[in-house]
Amino acid sequence: MRMSRYFLPVLKETPREAQIVSHRLMLQAGLIKQASAGIYSWLPMGYKVLERLSRIVHEEQARAGHLAMLMPTIQSADLWRESGRYDAYGDEMLRIKDRGGREMLFTPTAEELVTDIFRSHVSSYKDLPLTLYQIQWKFRDETRPRFGVMRGREFLMKDGYNFDLTAEDALHSYNRHLVTYLRTYERMGLQAIPMRADSGPIGGEDTHEFLVLAETGESEVFYDSEITDLTFGDRDIDFDDKAACAAVLAEFTSRYARTDETHDEAVFAEVPEARRRTARGIEVGQIFYFGTKYSDAMGATVQGPDGKPTAVHMGSHGIGVSRLLGAIIEAHHDGKGIIWPEGVTPFHAGIVNLRQGDAETDAACEDLYAQLRKAGLDPLYDDRDERAGAKFGTMDLIGLPWRITVGPRGLKSGVVELTSRRTGESVEVSPADAVARLVAVYDGI
Amino acid sequence: MRMSRYFLPVLKETPREAQIVSHRLMLQAGLIKQASAGIYSWLPMGYKVLERLSRIVHEEQARAGHLAMLMPTIQSADLWRESGRYDAYGDEMLRIKDRGGREMLFTPTAEELVTDIFRSHVSSYKDLPLTLYQIQWKFRDETRPRFGVMRGREFLMKDGYNFDLTAEDALHSYNRHLVTYLRTYERMGLQAIPMRADSGPIGGEDTHEFLVLAETGESEVFYDSEITDLTFGDRDIDFDDKAACAAVLAEFTSRYARTDETHDEAVFAEVPEARRRTARGIEVGQIFYFGTKYSDAMGATVQGPDGKPTAVHMGSHGIGVSRLLGAIIEAHHDGKGIIWPEGVTPFHAGIVNLRQGDAETDAACEDLYAQLRKAGLDPLYDDRDERAGAKFGTMDLIGLPWRITVGPRGLKSGVVELTSRRTGESVEVSPADAVARLVAVYDGI
Numbered sequence: 001m002r003m004s005r006y007f008l009p010v011l012k013e014t015p016r017e018a019q020i021v022s023h024r025l026m027l028q029a030g031l032i033k034q035a036s037a038g039i040y041s042w043l044p045m046g047y048k049v050l051e052r053l054s055r056i057v058h059e060e061q062a063r064a065g066h067l068a069m070l071m072p073t074i075q076s077a078d079l080w081r082e083s084g085r086y087d088a089y090g091d092e093m094l095r096i097k098d099r100g101g102r103e104m105l106f107t108p109t110a111e112e113l114v115t116d117i118f119r120s121h122v123s124s125y126k127d128l129p130l131t132l133y134q135i136q137w138k139f140r141d142e143t144r145p146r147f148g149v150m151r152g153r154e155f156l157m158k159d160g161y162n163f164d165l166t167a168e169d170a171l172h173s174y175n176r177h178l179v180t181y182l183r184t185y186e187r188m189g190l191q192a193i194p195m196r197a198d199s200g201p202i203g204g205e206d207t208h209e210f211l212v213l214a215e216t217g218e219s220e221v222f223y224d225s226e227i228t229d230l231t232f233g234d235r236d237i238d239f240d241d242k243a244a245c246a247a248v249l250a251e252f253t254s255r256y257a258r259t260d261e262t263h264d265e266a267v268f269a270e271v272p273e274a275r276r277r278t279a280r281g282i283e284v285g286q287i288f289y290f291g292t293k294y295s296d297a298m299g300a301t302v303q304g305p306d307g308k309p310t311a312v313h314m315g316s317h318g319i320g321v322s323r324l325l326g327a328i329i330e331a332h333h334d335g336k337g338i339i340w341p342e343g344v345t346p347f348h349a350g351i352v353n354l355r356q357g358d359a360e361t362d363a364a365c366e367d368l369y370a371q372l373r374k375a376g377l378d379p380l381y382d383d384r385d386e387r388a389g390a391k392f393g394t395m396d397l398i399g400l401p402w403r404i405t406v407g408p409r410g411l412k413s414g415v416v417e418l419t420s421r422r423t424g425e426s427v428e429v430s431p432a433d434a435v436a437r438l439v440a441v442y443d444g445i
Numbered sequence: 446m447r448m449s450r451y452f453l454p455v456l457k458e459t460p461r462e463a464q465i466v467s468h469r470l471m472l473q474a475g476l477i478k479q480a481s482a483g484i485y486s487w488l489p490m491g492y493k494v495l496e497r498l499s500r501i502v503h504e505e506q507a508r509a510g511h512l513a514m515l516m517p518t519i520q521s522a523d524l525w526r527e528s529g530r531y532d533a534y535g536d537e538m539l540r541i542k543d544r545g546g547r548e549m550l551f552t553p554t555a556e557e558l559v560t561d562i563f564r565s566h567v568s569s570y571k572d573l574p575l576t577l578y579q580i581q582w583k584f585r586d587e588t589r590p591r592f593g594v595m596r597g598r599e600f601l602m603k604d605g606y607n608f609d610l611t612a613e614d615a616l617h618s619y620n621r622h623l624v625t626y627l628r629t630y631e632r633m634g635l636q637a638i639p640m641r642a643d644s645g646p647i648g649g650e651d652t653h654e655f656l657v658l659a660e661t662g663e664s665e666v667f668y669d670s671e672i673t674d675l676t677f678g679d680r681d682i683d684f685d686d687k688a689a690c691a692a693v694l695a696e697f698t699s700r701y702a703r704t705d706e707t708h709d710e711a712v713f714a715e716v717p718e719a720r721r722r723t724a725r726g727i728e729v730g731q732i733f734y735f736g737t738k739y740s741d742a743m744g745a746t747v748q749g750p751d752g753k754p755t756a757v758h759m760g761s762h763g764i765g766v767s768r769l770l771g772a773i774i775e776a777h778h779d780g781k782g783i784i785w786p787e788g789v790t791p792f793h794a795g796i797v798n799l800r801q802g803d804a805e806t807d808a809a810c811e812d813l814y815a816q817l818r819k820a821g822l823d824p825l826y827d828d829r830d831e832r833a834g835a836k837f838g839t840m841d842l843i844g845l846p847w848r849i850t851v852g853p854r855g856l857k858s859g860v861v862e863l864t865s866r867r868t869g870e871s872v873e874v875s876p877a878d879a880v881a882r883l884v885a886v887y888d889g890i
Contacts (some may be wrong), residue, residue: 072486094538099536099588106541120478121475137582154519254553
């Protein structure tokens with residue numbers, strides 16, 4: 001993309017409404033624009049990151065055999081009455097009457113609707129296990145929306161639902177989700193720690209929240225410092241292997257890690273003092289096992305191997321996709337702006353032309369731009385007629401992980417400058433070498 | 446994907462609520478399930494097609510330099526009051542009060558919000574031209590939703606908005622959109638004819654609707670038969686070339702083609718009688734030029750080259766993405782089921798194992814499945830323990846363009862059967878040859 005043809009409305013002033021750094025940077029870097037309280041438009045670069053995050057979520061869910069689908073945002077109140085949640089949900093549910101006077105709502109989550117789909121179409125245990133998920137916009141009518149997309153009213157969520165014959169099978173689904181979530185967050189450059197949590201309005205017996213440590217997190221968290229040494233990495237897990245998935249759960253949840261909602265001072269005191277940590281965390285996902293709560297209420301049964309109707313065991317599993325943008329920026333920024341992890345960056349590299357209009361420099365930039373695209377990369381070329389300082393400032397603010405600076409002086413010696421946004425370190429290399437290095441960096445990402 | 450692990454709830458009975466073939470087939474083939482009147486869940490295979498259609502739309506918009514973004518579904522009434530449409534829109538607008546009593550609505554279209562984004566961020570003619578678009582769910586509270594996704598209440602739409610300095614530039618944007626739409630529909634296997642149309646509640650001076658001819662279309666259409674001989678094909682258009690885009694418009698709109706709303710018997714009579722056609726059509730898109738209607742009302746001005754504030758010229762351009770599934774099926778089906786065009790099929794080919802459980806046949810199917818995936822294709826392998834007739838029936842119903850039938854008899858001679866869903870013709874080829882032929886079919890699609 002050429003900057004001259006892009007819509008990147010970078011703000012010069014600091015937006016006054018932003019109380020936390022991710023909100024401020026998302027506004028300043030032109031990623032979002034508030035439409036109403038807690039409701040945002042995603043400008044082209046913000047939308048691009050949102051799409052990258054969604055793609056990572058899809059890829060990791062597909063790896064585990066979970067099936068993507070999509071449920072509508074506007075749902076009938078009747079279905080929510082079957083579970084008892086229409087009355088129980090409270091004012092956070094956006095309630096609507098259509099022109100025929102029918103009571104509808106904007107979905108805050110979709111246990112009822114997915115259970116209705118299940119009971120309409122699945123009748124035998126032979127069709128289990130089944131996990132359906134969607135990435136869809138949700139609405140929760142918060143009293144005090146704040147912190148930008150971190151606590152918005154309209155937000156993008158991945159919500160997945162498993163249907164299993166037995167509690168044991170459902171717990172395997174739970175573990176499988178935990179594994180997919182660990183991989184998902186790591187690919188996004190985040191360390192998200194699974195912590196024992198409270199089930200809230202969804203209800204449930206087993207539940208973990210995934211928290212990213214950040215000063216601006218809304219939850220106080222307590223954990224054994226050993227847990228931050230764990231990484232999932234690129235393990236080749238067989239998602240059908242119950243023991244393998246259970247071992248991952250054990251590895252990542254055996255150490256103390258809880259939010260203030262479930263914190264237990266007595267248990268925490270058993271952790272050696274040097275390893276006890278208190279910090280703040282941002283919730284970026286949650287997994288639940290809730291047994292037959294919805295299947296009992298809504299009659300979601302299958303014929304079991306014994307021929308008898310059996311209520312299915314269910315769980316639901318969520319990732320806050322739009323909120324993740326905020327969490328990633330909270331975890332990856334400095335005084336100059338955002339520092340995107342390579343896995344989620346909107347563009348792979350920025351090209352800064354130090355002397356726009358100079359024929360040789362322009363040609364070198366054009367060639368570099370073409371070579372990067374030919375190599376399958378997606379560069380952003382700052383081809384504006386601006387001074388170098390302004391171009392550097394924009395690149396630092398929007399946080400592309402790599403910058404290639406092209407100027408007449410370097411070109412005389414056949415080099416351009418390749419700079420890491422994270423470390424600030426630069427190397428002078430030939431244009432071809434810069435392309436090769438970036439190809440290597442992004443290989444497999 | 447293996448059928449045994451997929452969620453493909455094919456219906457045996459004919460759904461009574463379906464009045465048209467696409468609605469019936471979408472329900473029978475397990476693509477959608479009604480959630481409420483005019484509101485559907487997209488089951489995995491339906492969602493997959495919806496995603497393929499969205500991807501084609503994105504690719505063709507990107508080719509023209511239009512920028513993807515996303516606006517929220519829930520918008521403030523205040524913004525719609527600025528244009529006067531909050532009161533004018535009528536009962537089709539889904540109106541909502543949030544917990545604070547603020548008037549909101551579910552977006553039926555987004556001229557106001559995109560104009561607000563524009564006026565907040567763009568102040569100079571140097572930042573023009575600009576076209577922003579989104580693919581987002583919309584809601585229109587139809588009195589009588591019917592025909593499945595063809596006339597639903599919650600529907601997925603691509604809506605794009607151009608901002609230009611002059612009427613002439615805006616008409617180039619209009620022409621550019623026409624070109625992208627011609628390519629988009631053809632890639633989806635559709636002939637969509639641009640017809641002079643009525644502007645409706647959006648308002649506008651120039652507007653064309655794109656109609657797919659189909660017996661079940663809601664509009665009566667009148668056209669010169671020469672128009673159905675036109676194809677856009679794979680022309681390499683320079684979207685910056687005004688004359689080239691205008692020539693495409695002229696080529697595709699110079700012959701008589703109108704809907705009942707704009708039909709003029711006197712003008713139609715000038716078409717030679719042998720070429721006069723009356724038919725029915727499904728509207729799958731519309732382009733509008735409406736000048737400064739919204740920019741005047743909402744103060745969207747830029748500083749022109751003369752230093753004076755100038756209201757921008759705008760247009761909006763829509764494609765009914767979810768409705769396209771219905772239109773494609775109306776245009777491509779037979780008595781047995783759907784016949785997906787290769788460009789939009791949910792899976793590239795189906796593999797039917799004639800003797801599930803037979804070691805040699807299973808191994809051949811597994812190998813074929815692996816080879817197709819290795820070649821970058823996405824096959825659906827019917828690995829269920831069902832009789833051949835049931836497997837064939839399912840494949841015909843769901844309409845994958847190609848089927849590979851694998852049985853013990855053929856394998857003895859080293860062959861499998863490759864069958865075209867459209868023609869019904871089969872050839873016996875080696876498994877490797879079947880893969881090679883499919884790779885060739887899908888090359889460049």
